[in-house]
Amino acid sequence: MCGIIGLLNKDGKKIDGSLIKRGLSIMNERGNGQGAGFAAYGIYPDFEDYYALHVFLDNMKEAKSQVEKEIERWGYIVYSEEIPTNDIRTFEREQIPYRYFFKPDTRKLLGHDFDERDAIVKMVMRINSSKAGSLVVSSGKNMGIFKAAGWPEEVADFYKIKNYDAYMWLGHNRYPTNTPGWWGGAHPFGLLDWSVVHNGEITSYGTNKRYVESFDYGCSLLTDTEVVTYLFDLLVRKHGLSPEHAGMALAPKFWKDIDKMPEMKREIHTALRLAYSSAELNGPFAILVARSGGFIALTDRIKLRPLILGHKDKTVFVSSEEAAIRAMEPDLDDIVYPMAGEPVVETLEVPL
Amino acid sequence: MNSDYTPSKYDVYVDPTKCRLCGRCIENCSYDVFRKDRDKILTYPNNCVVCHRCVSFCPANAIRIEKFSTPYRDHPLWDAEAKEDIYNQARTGKVILGGMGNAKKYPSIFDRLVLDACQITNPSIDPLREPMETRVYLGKKPKRLEFSGKGNDVELRTKLSPNIMLETPIMIAHMSYGAVSLNTQLSFAKAAKKLGTFMGSGEGGLNQALYDYSDNIIVQVASGRVGVNSDYINRGAAIEIKAGQGAKPGIGGHLPGEKVNKYVSKTRMIPEGSDAISPAPHHDIYSIEDLAQLVRGLKEATNWEKPVFVKIAAVHNSAAIAAGIARADADAVIVDGFRGGTGAAPKVLRDNVGIPIEAAVASIDEKLRKQGIRNEISIVASGGIRNSADITKAIALGADAVYIGSAALIAMGCRMCGKCYTGLCPWGISTQREDLVERLDPEWGSRQVSNLITAWTHELKELMGAAGINSIESLRGNRDRLRGYLLDENILKVLDVETVGA
Numbered sequence: 118m119c120g121i122i123g124l125l126n127k128d129g130k131k132i133d134g135s136l137i138k139r140g141l142s143i144m145n146e147r148g149n150g151q152g153a154g155f156a157a158y159g160i161y162p163d164f165e166d167y168y169a170l171h172v173f174l175d176n177m178k179e180a181k182s183q184v185e186k187e188i189e190r191w192g193y194i195v196y197s198e199e200i201p202t203n204d205i206r207t208f209e210r211e212q213i214p215y216r217y218f219f220k221p222d223t224r225k226l227l228g229h230d231f232d233e234r235d236a237i238v239k240m241v242m243r244i245n246s247s248k249a250g251s252l253v254v255s256s257g258k259n260m261g262i263f264k265a266a267g268w269p270e271e272v273a274d275f276y277k278i279k280n281y282d283a284y285m286w287l288g289h290n291r292y293p294t295n296t297p298g299w300w301g302g303a304h305p306f307g308l309l310d311w312s313v314v315h316n317g318e319i320t321s322y323g324t325n326k327r328y329v330e331s332f333d334y335g336c337s338l339l340t341d342t343e344v345v346t347y348l349f350d351l352l353v354r355k356h357g358l359s360p361e362h363a364g365m366a367l368a369p370k371f372w373k374d375i376d377k378m379p380e381m382k383r384e385i386h387t388a389l390r391l392a393y394s395s396a397e398l399n400g401p402f403a404i405l406v407a408r409s410g411g412f413i414a415l416t417d418r419i420k421l422r423p424l425i426l427g428h429k430d431k432t433v434f435v436s437s438e439e440a441a442i443r444a445m446e447p448d449l450d451d452i453v454y455p456m457a458g459e460p461v462v463e464t465l466e467v468p469l
Numbered sequence: 470m471n472s473d474y475t476p477s478k479y480d481v482y483v484d485p486t487k488c489r490l491c492g493r494c495i496e497n498c499s500y501d502v503f504r505k506d507r508d509k510i511l512t513y514p515n516n517c518v519v520c521h522r523c524v525s526f527c528p529a530n531a532i533r534i535e536k537f538s539t540p541y542r543d544h545p546l547w548d549a550e551a552k553e554d555i556y557n558q559a560r561t562g563k564v565i566l567g568g569m570g571n572a573k574k575y576p577s578i579f580d581r582l583v584l585d586a587c588q589i590t591n592p593s594i595d596p597l598r599e600p601m602e603t604r605v606y607l608g609k610k611p612k613r614l615e616f617s618g619k620g621n622d623v624e625l626r627t628k629l630s631p632n633i634m635l636e637t638p639i640m641i642a643h644m645s646y647g648a649v650s651l652n653t654q655l656s657f658a659k660a661a662k663k664l665g666t667f668m669g670s671g672e673g674g675l676n677q678a679l680y681d682y683s684d685n686i687i688v689q690v691a692s693g694r695v696g697v698n699s700d701y702i703n704r705g706a707a708i709e710i711k712a713g714q715g716a717k718p719g720i721g722g723h724l725p726g727e728k729v730n731k732y733v734s735k736t737r738m739i740p741e742g743s744d745a746i747s748p749a750p751h752h753d754i755y756s757i758e759d760l761a762q763l764v765r766g767l768k769e770a771t772n773w774e775k776p777v778f779v780k781i782a783a784v785h786n787s788a789a790i791a792a793g794i795a796r797a798d799a800d801a802v803i804v805d806g807f808r809g810g811t812g813a814a815p816k817v818l819r820d821n822v823g824i825p826i827e828a829a830v831a832s833i834d835e836k837l838r839k840q841g842i843r844n845e846i847s848i849v850a851s852g853g854i855r856n857s858a859d860i861t862k863a864i865a866l867g868a869d870a871v872y873i874g875s876a877a878l879i880a881m882g883c884r885m886c887g888k889c890y891t892g893l894c895p896w897g898i899s900t901q902r903e904d905l906v907e908r909l910d911p912e913w914g915s916r917q918v919s920n921l922i923t924a925w926t927h928e929l930k931e932l933m934g935a936a937g938i939n940s941i942e943s944l945r946g947n948r949d950r951l952r953g954y955l956l957d958e959n960i961l962k963v964l965d966v967e968t969v970g971a
Contacts, residue, residue, distance in 0.1 A: 294590050318591040320937035323949030331838040356613040361622075369940070372604050385625050390942070391632065392609045392844065400591055418939065419599055421592055444600035 120147035120290035133279030140204035152291030152303035156312035157283035176326025180250030257310025318401030328395035364460025366393035411464030420457035476539035509620035568889035608632030620755035636665030642874030645671025656914025658682035693747030713811025718782030723745030761797035783829030788836035808853025814891035834867025857928035
């Protein structure tokens with residue numbers, strides 16, 4: 118059991134982190150103090166043209182110099198600093214959260230058949246699988262992931278979440294069974310500007326992992342959620358599917374329903390199931406997947422995990438529990454319970 | 470004195486206090502074990518193949534068959550089989566033929582793999598109450614999709630290659646008309662049609678009686694090109710080039726002349742009574758590029774409307790061969806493990822050549838994924854699949870579907886006596902003798918086979934549900950849901966499976 122939460126202001130209005138903290142903390146029943154985290158979009162307007170790399174470092178010596186060597190293979194570090202944190206008496210500081218603002222060097226990409234985002238993916242995969250004492254937590258522009266082992270309030274206070282202003286927030290409260298207490302195992306998971314929070318357990322992980330591996334993604338974080346991030350990056354960024362189609366590929370319609378569809382629609386759903394059969398996610402899940410500009414919310418095909426949305430003016434809230442949404446906004450315009458496996462896509466109504 | 474005489478293996482005993490002298494045993498035994506001598510039934514057990522036909526049909530339950538062995542001196546190396554093969558070959562100077570699959574006591578990998586189930590952190594899914602999907606498409610899948618338009622006006626731009634659709638991942642393996650009787654093929658065809666799956670024609674052409682079922686038949690093109698013509702390849706739902714067979718890797722098909730009657734002769738387009746021995750290789754495939762030409766030739770001849778499969782025997786380098794097949798425009802690779810059955814094979818090949826299906830499927834799936842061409846081709850596992858657990862494990866190791874051969878025959882009474890090549894099958898299966906063929910009623914046969922596949926599909930759904938999986942795609946290649954029990958490290962590595970407890 119885990120708790121997931123998110124909010125998006127479609128006008129791009131920034132909201133500070135105290136609201137998402139309040140919502141997530143209502144659901145402490147869904148976690149056990151072993152992991153929590155936040156993703157925030159629009160928080161680095163001064164550095165919006167640079168990739169913000171949030172990194173966990175084991176130490177400020179070898180780990181730091183090694184990760185910088187990897188980063189500088191592809192470009193320049195424009196600015197770097199330790200992520201500001203508070204000392205929290207109740208939990209142990211296992212990692213040093215650090216951030217780099219990075220500009221790829223186009224000259225270093227000459228002669229390669231991939232673009233700068235692929236270079237970032239390669240960089241992240243190399244660092245995260247190297248076991249050299251560092252871990253890239255997020256790597257998108259104008260966004261960042263903040264996570265640790267602890268209760269939501271502790272993690273929020275540790276990272277001074279209330280000091281960040283974002284038009285979109287994701288949050289997660291963890292009840293880990295696989296890797297308790299490990300900071301790297303906390304959600305959200307990120308790659309480029311993707312971030313994913315997930316409640317559930319993916320029974321198709323072995324199939325999904327082997328599928329993304331054949332496209333050069335490496336699963337090194339010992340937990341099933343990681344693979345969801347890579348699946349979205351592959352299907353949406355690399356293959357150009359719409360988020361809706363990606364959602365339909367990951368939680369496909371049942372054949373019995375596809376068989377009854379009108380021809381054009383049937384053709385699309387059949388093609389999605391055929392081409393992306395190894396991307397299908399099985400087992401219970403509710404996920405929120407965000408990237409700059411919006412998010413997609415999705416449950417498994419028989420909705421074995423809860424997912425609720427609520428709207429208030431131009432703000433959309435999403436969570437595992439209605440109580441969490443009401444804690445953030447008591448006076449909602451509506452509450453929506455998405456159908457099993459039905460992707461819900463919410464995006465900014467203004468340009469990024 | 471006969472120095473090359475080998476003692477009988479069985480004793481056949483008719484209890485005179487029970488026997489009613491009805492003569493059914495005499496009638497039913499095609500191997501002439503029984504004869505009537507005035508008021509009693511005498512037996513000649515040397516001819517017995519333990520097909521159980523007599524036992525099954527004796528109304529008085531008077532027949533008892535027992536293992537009977539005249540002992541040789543015990544010797545761990547020179548056992549009875551080793552010696553008897555020598556007596557046999559010393560007498561005849563010939564290659565020993567055997568039916569059915571590899572009969573050596575190699576350990577089974579399937580029996581040392583265990584499956585997973587969900588508890589607590591994850592609910593298992595009840596197939597009686599929730600949808601559980603076993604539908605499989607065999608054929609090329611696009612690597613990625615392209616769409617045009619936006620919102621509700623989206624159109625798919627990627628063109629899909631022809632696939633065949635199976636409602637269950639279980640197909641019935643190729644057994645030719647000639648090797649088996651027409652009633653056997655009819656039983657399979659009716660079952661395949663009823664279940665929404667497919668049967669293989671084998672290399673023996675397609676008898677007219679099967680035309681009504683051809684939408685559920687995969688037609689085979691083998692090295693003898695027996696029965697192949699334009700009508701034949703266009704009639705099938707898919708075409709399968711047979712390049713190898715698990716029971717006899719490296720050699721072609723073998724149909725003894727005894728089984729070539731006038732009907733078989735007509736369907737196969739060969740003279741009555743002649744041995745039909747297909748060449749070892751296809752004489753137009755001496756290299757991988759030749760295969761690509763044949764695949765494209767067959768596609769051209771069928772207007773690019775039929776998927777073309779290629780069947781190979783599981784041998785040491787089958788993974789590399791499969792990758793070549795994927796690049797030769799084929800739509801599925803069928804890999805036949807060394808336990809695969811046959812009507813007739815040289816015993817020495819049957820028992821000593823090839824590798825287990827488990828290792829072959831795992832290495833082929835792995836190789837195709839590594840090369841990024843897994844979507845180019847489907848993998849069908851065959852050879853020695855005995856139950857729904859084997860099927861589930863084969864799929865978890867990377868197969869899309871399986872063929873069952875021996876199991877389908879056993880469903881219709883086959884006792885695996887291994888004498889298919891004699892043409893005397895008392896169950897009407899691997900024979901062309903009209904009185905024997907009549908014994909197999911295609912209605913009954915198809916019911917038996919379809920019951921078996923239905924039962925196995927139910928069990929597959931139960932196993933998937935226990936593992937928290939509700940569509941077969943999520944089982945395929947999901948080796949994380951397997952564990953090896955007392956398998957050695959090297960095999961675990963090949964299978965990419967962890968040990969129990971890990």
